[in-house]
Amino acid sequence: MRATFDASLWFPKDNFFASRLVKAPTELTPSTNLYSSFVGDARPNRVFGSQVTIVGDAAHAHGDAFAAGGSLALDDSLALGLAFKEVFSSSKATFSNENINKAFGLYSQTRQPHTARLLGIVRSQIDKKGTIFATHEEEVALVARMTGRPSTEWLLEHGVEAAFTAVVERLEGAQRHALPARKQREMERFSSKEASCRIDLLIALMSI
Numbered sequence: 001m002r003a004t005f006d007a008s009l010w011f012p013k014d015n016f017f018a019s020r021l022v023k024a025p026t027e028l029t030p031s032t033n034l035y036s037s038f039v040g041d042a043r044p045n046r047v048f049g050s051q052v053t054i055v056g057d058a059a060h061a062h063g064d065a066f067a068a069g070g071s072l073a074l075d076d077s078l079a080l081g082l083a084f085k086e087v088f089s090s091s092k093a094t095f096s097n098e099n100i101n102k103a104f105g106l107y108s109q110t111r112q113p114h115t116a117r118l119l120g121i122v123r124s125q126i127d128k129k130g131t132i133f134a135t136h137e138e139e140v141a142l143v144a145r146m147t148g149r150p151s152t153e154w155l156l157e158h159g160v161e162a163a164f165t166a167v168v169e170r171l172e173g174a175q176r177h178a179l180p181a182r183k184q185r186e187m188e189r190f191s192s193k194e195a196s197c198r199i200d201l202l203i204a205l206m207s208i
């Protein structure tokens, strides 16, 4: 139903989806609601307070462009799962507001730039549309417009795990940078001690 409504905006009026054949049944069923294809704004982040976040269309409704909303919603869920795993996999991690907020922050930073880019593209395309392609010249213009569309490889081939790892690494790097030099030396001493313990253990195991 929604596709029908959308089609009348996006396609020529004689397009199959905008035709009487498809429209007539919707007009015969008064209980059918037709919704316009909503394109939301890119939110700066998706965390509300410390305990609420949003995924899927609620976070980035983009009017079904590129038929990607379903996979984006699944990618959001994957990123949220990775964030929970990152924060709560340690047995010492408590279910505190601070930790929940940290997980939501990781999730939001992983996904927000990706969907903001998509919303930017969709909005710029909406601003351009409005032409009804009926004559040959207009058809040529339509073909040119379709072939000149921005590549969607970045959207469809996006790796959520890689984006998530980049966010974690960036935040850890910033945190290390913020540590006083004394604390950094202590941490380096600790990790080299830990490495030498691991090597001792390996040698001991190999000699059994």
Ligand SMILES: Cc1cc2nc3c(=O)[nH]c(=O)nc-3n(C[C@H](O)[C@H](O)[C@H](O)COP(=O)(O)OP(=O)(O)OC[C@H]3O[C@@H](n4cnc5c(N)ncnc54)[C@H](O)[C@@H]3O)c2cc1C
Binding pocket: 002, 003, 055, 056, 057, 058, 064, 067, 068, 069, 070, 071, 072, 073
């Ligand atoms: C015509 C059309 C074609 C599409 N084609 C594609 C496609 O080919 N590929 C693709 O990837 N995506 C496609 N999409 C987009 C995709 O369907 C959506 O992006 C995706 O379903 C979003 O998932 P979601 O879980 O965020 O939201 P939804 O699937 O909308 O789920 C939200 C749920 O919340 C429920 N709800 C709402 N309010 C309340 C409330 N107050 N209390 C309790 N429950 C509530 C709703 O009933 C609904 O079940 C298409 C969308 C449309 C409309």
